[in-house]
Amino acid sequence: MEEKNKHSKLEAYWMGYTANQHFKAHPRLLEKAKGMYYWTPEGRQILDATAGLWCVNAGHNREKIVAAVQQQVATLDYAPAFQMGHPKAFELAEKLIAITPEDLNHVFFTNSGSESVDTSLKIALAYHQITGEGRRTRLIGRERAYHGVNFGGMSVGGISVNRKLFPNLLAQVDHLPHTHDLARNQFSLGQPVYGVEKADQLEQLLLLHDPSTVAAVIIEPVAGSTGVLVPPINYLQRIREICDQYGVLLIFDEVITGFGRLGEPFAANYFGVTPDIMVTAKGLTNGSVPMGAVFVRDKIYNAFYQDDATAINIYHGYTYSAHPLACAAALATLETYHDENLLHRAAELADYWQEGLHSLVNSPYVIDIRNLGLVGAIELEPKKNKPTERAFKAYLDAFEQGVLIRTTGDIIALSPPLIVSRSEIEHIISMLKQVLSKLK
Structure with missing residues (x-):
């Protein structure tokens, strides 16, 4: 028992699709959520630009649900x-x-x-x-x-x-x-x-x-x-x-x-x-x-x-x-x-979302931008001999900047809850511009 207690309290949970060693050395924990936001145990507010994992379309912690x-x-x-x-x-x-x-x-x-x-x-x-x-x-x-x-x-x-x-x-x-x-x-x-x-x-x-x-x-x-x-x-x-x-x-x-x-x-x-x-x-x-x-x-x-x-x-x-x-x-x-007419709201915001995403066209290492409805992707040029490293760095930096994005390979994927406002779209784009500008 004493030997087991030497292990981190995070070790018992084997996380899927996760770099377990990195995560458990630098954990990113979410303790509560409401609307467009998560909060960490330390009280930091995180804007959710991925609808959880493509699933929280109506925003978090809705009273009726x-x-x-x-x-x-x-x-x-x-x-x-x-x-x-x-x-x-x-x-x-x-x-x-x-x-x-x-x-x-x-x-x-x-x-x-x-x-x-x-x-x-x-x-x-x-x-x-x-x-x-x-x-x-x-x-x-x-x-x-x-x-x-x-x-x-x-x-x-x-x-x-x-x-x-x-x-x-x-x-x-x-x-x-x-x-x-x-x-x-x-x-x-x-x-x-x-x-x-x-x-x-x-x-x-x-x-x-x-x-x-x-x-x-x-x-x-x-x-x-x-x-x-x-x-x-x-x-x-x-x-x-x-x-x-x-x-x-x-x-x-x-x-x-x-x-x-x-x-x-x-x-x-x-x-x-x-x-x-x-x-x-x-x-x-x-x-x-x-x-x-x-x-x-x-x-x-x-x-x-x-x-x-x-x-x-x-x-x-x-x-x-x-x-x-x-x-x-x-x-x-x-x-x-x-x-709230949420099944059609993406149609109302699609053009604004598209304009925001494509404003990043001249950011460093961006080789493609894709969008439809309220979903988008920013594809980055892979780092020589280190695929995925550039996008993962963007993911970590974005989290530190208070926005949750998702990466797959060298691609940043975005799918905010359908309740997202225009000002929140602007915040996501502004944050991404800063994050991308720091990439090497």
């Missing part, structure tokens, strides 16, 4: 998820399908984006099995894609550092090329002009493997965690056309883009492209209680109906699917979004 969760835990703390239900689960499902794109009228509840992705892949595979197309077992993702950390999501994902330590990923998976084209689309305002032809490589992949063996294509409408890669004009429309032509299901991973990030309820609304399956999480409960949701078209849901009314429809689910606390949080979150 807090009250709903408090009341729910005192009323019904848990209900079995299999062969049982509770009223709020069905109420939430109805309210969600009221804002989803056409024909996405059924929802399967999960507990995270990673679970939502794996659920969507399982539904796609099972759908083809029960509709007589059991040869459709191949899945297609995309390079630089992030689809969570479960085995299915990592398999269709395309970020190499996420995959290299885990060799036994799913077989029969292929990947589209990513759409990032720095040479032709550098400093694009909104959607890039060039690159729609990259969608045609989906048809080449399908023909290579035989289209009748491909079950689904999964795509982030805007690739978030890899550094905000905005799709070229008409790219998603072309992907939809090819999937329709060859009978392949299209899955949108909207874990980041869902719930107002682009100025519409979902990216599918924004781009006018409806997938067959839509994956969500994060903003569903404003980050307050873990929850995810997978939406499916009527034809998929109906395919699982059984002649025997007592037969189980799908052998899949989670102990905490539609957890009462999560449902209460999600209902209050949707009400907050509605009351």
Whole structure:
């Protein structure tokens, strides 16, 4: 016991996606939050420019959400998820399908984006099995894609550092090329002009493997965690056309883009492209209680109906699917979004956000700036033989300056809560200008 006590009190917690040694030597702790801000244990105020982890879309510690969760835990703390239900689960499902794109009228509840992705892949595979197309077992993702950390999501994902330590990923998976084209689309305002032809490589992949063996294509409408890669004009429309032509299901991973990030309820609304399956999480409960949701078209849901009314429809689910606390949080979150028109507020601020971001174009080492809705990225020239060092230094400096940003590789990613004011946008941009000016 005496030996254990010699260790730092921070050592017991093995943190994910964290440089543990650096963090525990220089901890960055957040003790409370409200609105657009965090506070450290020492009382320093930190402006949140990342909505937590892309999830706190309505801002922190919203009274309606807090009250709903408090009341729910005192009323019904848990209900079995299999062969049982509770009223709020069905109420939430109805309210969600009221804002989803056409024909996405059924929802399967999960507990995270990673679970939502794996659920969507399982539904796609099972759908083809029960509709007589059991040869459709191949899945297609995309390079630089992030689809969570479960085995299915990592398999269709395309970020190499996420995959290299885990060799036994799913077989029969292929990947589209990513759409990032720095040479032709550098400093694009909104959607890039060039690159729609990259969608045609989906048809080449399908023909290579035989289209009748491909079950689904999964795509982030805007690739978030890899550094905000905005799709070229008409790219998603072309992907939809090819999937329709060859009978392949299209899955949108909207874990980041869902719930107002682009100025519409979902990216599918924004781009006018409806997938067959839509994956969500994060903003569903404003980050307050873990929850995810997978939406499916009527034809998929109906395919699982059984002649025997007592037969189980799908052998899949989670102990905490539609957890009462999560449902209460999600209902209050949707009400907050509605009351303050937050699902459309990004559209009101998009031009101002774009102008602010692109004002940094001449800052040192900035090689690209990307934006859409209320999401943005500043790509930095990597330091020779020291990739990621420059962006990580910017991250640490920004935190010391009182603003929380996010970095991925040598890219600064930004996604403030949808309640952000113009003055707060100005503060974020001003701080970034100072931070970037100090980079070496």
